[in-house]
Amino acid sequence: MRLGTALLTACLALGLSAQEAFLVKPYLQLGDAPVPAARERLDLLWHTADRDEAWTVEVRLGKRWVPQAPVTQRRLAAPPLPPHRICRATLRDLPPGAQVPYRVKRDGAVVFEAEARTRKAGAHRLVLLGDAGDGSANQMAVAKAFAAEQPDMVFMVGDLVYGRGRASEYRPNFFAVYHGASELMAKVPFLGLPGNHDAPFPGFEDASAYYAYWSLPLNGPALKPGEPGAAPVKAGLHDAIVAAAGPAFPRMASYSFDWGPVHWTVLDSNPYVDWDSPALKAWLEADLKAARGAAWRIVAVHHPLFQSSRTHLDDQWLRPLSPLFEKHGVALVFAGHVHNYQRTAPLSFVPTKIGPRGKAVEGTFTVDETFDGRTRTRPRGIIHIVTGAGGADLYDRWQTDVRTSWQPWTRAFIADQHSFTVLDVEAKKLRLRQLDTQGRELDAITLTK
Numbered sequence: 225m226r227l228g229t230a231l232l233t234a235c236l237a238l239g240l241s242a243q244e245a246f247l248v249k250p251y252l253q254l255g256d257a258p259v260p261a262a263r264e265r266l267d268l269l270w271h272t273a274d275r276d277e278a279w280t281v282e283v284r285l286g287k288r289w290v291p292q293a294p295v296t297q298r299r300l301a302a303p304p305l306p307p308h309r310i311c312r313a314t315l316r317d318l319p320p321g322a323q324v325p326y327r328v329k330r331d332g333a334v335v336f337e338a339e340a341r342t343r344k345a346g347a348h349r350l351v352l353l354g355d356a357g358d359g360s361a362n363q364m365a366v367a368k369a370f371a372a373e374q375p376d377m378v379f380m381v382g383d384l385v386y387g388r389g390r391a392s393e394y395r396p397n398f399f400a401v402y403h404g405a406s407e408l409m410a411k412v413p414f415l416g417l418p419g420n421h422d423a424p425f426p427g428f429e430d431a432s433a434y435y436a437y438w439s440l441p442l443n444g445p446a447l448k449p450g451e452p453g454a455a456p457v458k459a460g461l462h463d464a465i466v467a468a469a470g471p472a473f474p475r476m477a478s479y480s481f482d483w484g485p486v487h488w489t490v491l492d493s494n495p496y497v498d499w500d501s502p503a504l505k506a507w508l509e510a511d512l513k514a515a516r517g518a519a520w521r522i523v524a525v526h527h528p529l530f531q532s533s534r535t536h537l538d539d540q541w542l543r544p545l546s547p548l549f550e551k552h553g554v555a556l557v558f559a560g561h562v563h564n565y566q567r568t569a570p571l572s573f574v575p576t577k578i579g580p581r582g583k584a585v586e587g588t589f590t591v592d593e594t595f596d597g598r599t600r601t602r603p604r605g606i607i608h609i610v611t612g613a614g615g616a617d618l619y620d621r622w623q624t625d626v627r628t629s630w631q632p633w634t635r636a637f638i639a640d641q642h643s644f645t646v647l648d649v650e651a652k653k654l655r656l657r658q659l660d661t662q663g664r665e666l667d668a669i670t671l672t673k
């Protein structure tokens with residue numbers, strides 16, 4: 225009994241001091257680790273008040289708690305939030321595919337403990353969703369449902385935080401939800417890309433917090449601030465975000481990484497990026513070419529190439545990339561932007577008329593009519609998935625039951641409920657399921673080699 229009381233007191237003390245220690249509790253990120261290694265690494269970030277404190281992080285390897293390299297801090301002073309600090313530690317020498325305990329200490333006392341799930345070499349599960357961070361009950365329901373699927377990682381296809389991806393919006397609309405009840409962000413890394421709502425915005429100093437709050441591979445095109453293709457920040461307005469982002473701005477907008485048998489190519493698809501420009505296209509071609517050895521190649525963007533919703537129907541500026549993706553054997557392209565779920569048949573596309581941004585890109589389609597994802601599972605062409613039903617208000621619900629409103633190559637269109645994608649990856653098989661907030665299956669396909 226006495227031991228029980230002591231334990232309870234210790235737990236309460238840890239809980240209380242943890243609450244007081246963090247503005248945002250520790251969350252895992254892939255960091256600048258695009259390629260798996262025999263000893264894996266993960267970044268751990270957390271936010272604190274703007275004061276000097278002695279932070280240390282330890283990882284338990286075997287029976288030993290191993291101190292990690294010193295914690296680095298960046299200060300973010302962008303109103304309306306008071307200045308705060310973004311602390312970062314890199315957890316090193318982690319065994320792949322393992323649950324690794326770690327703990328965070330402030331002034332020598334443990335204030336946070338969790339177990340990190342590290343990248344797996346083989347079969348694994350991830351969750352994908354987009355257009356989520358609006359702080360709504362729907363977003364929370366989706367968050368709860370995907371945490372129950374116990375993914376190895378979560379990938380968010382943009383529009384991470386509404387209304388404008390601001391630091392001040394991240395706490396209620398992102399961290400409170402995904403770190404809230406399940407503490408999933410402390411257990412598995414979240415990866416993502418900037419949607420149009422995560423781009424710099426003229427009115428707000430704290431917009432584009434993506435670059436300061438996330439830590440992802442820095443192997444994308446080597447863009448400098450102000451160059452064509454870089455997120456357009458305004459000097460004097462976005463200085464604080466750029467300073468807090470360090471080398472992540474503007475480079476972290478696009479990147480690639482390997483996870484098990486998949487090579488992921490992640491592209492900033494905002495209208496300020498011209499993927500047809502020689503420098504950017506060269507990076508993209510080289511990235512896809514170098515990934516030839518991967519069993520699967522998957523592309524993630526915010527703006528879909530092919531989709532049927534009336535809303536954003538003409539946001540087709542990525543379509544000219546389809547032949548390049550096809551040439552390099554991309555199996556799936558995931559997008560958001562459109563707030564519903566859609567799946568195409570396997571497609572090939574040759575553009576014939578490329579107009580200005582926001583106008584339709586016309587071309588010739590070749591559709592694989594035999595693939596059904598059940599008995600015929602080897603697609604000829606790329607399957608395009610829109611998974612933008614992660615929390616924000618849904619678009620074009622009425623089209624769900626009006627098949628004549630779908631493009632001829634659309635095979636699934638679910639706009640009457642919120643949902644997320646679960647992808648189970650194996651070397652010779654991808655299993656894709658779209659689940660609702662109760663975990664019920666709305667759509668499912670299997671792809672095989």
Ligand SMILES: [Fe+2]
Nearest residue numbers: 383419420561
């Ligand atoms: Fe969007």
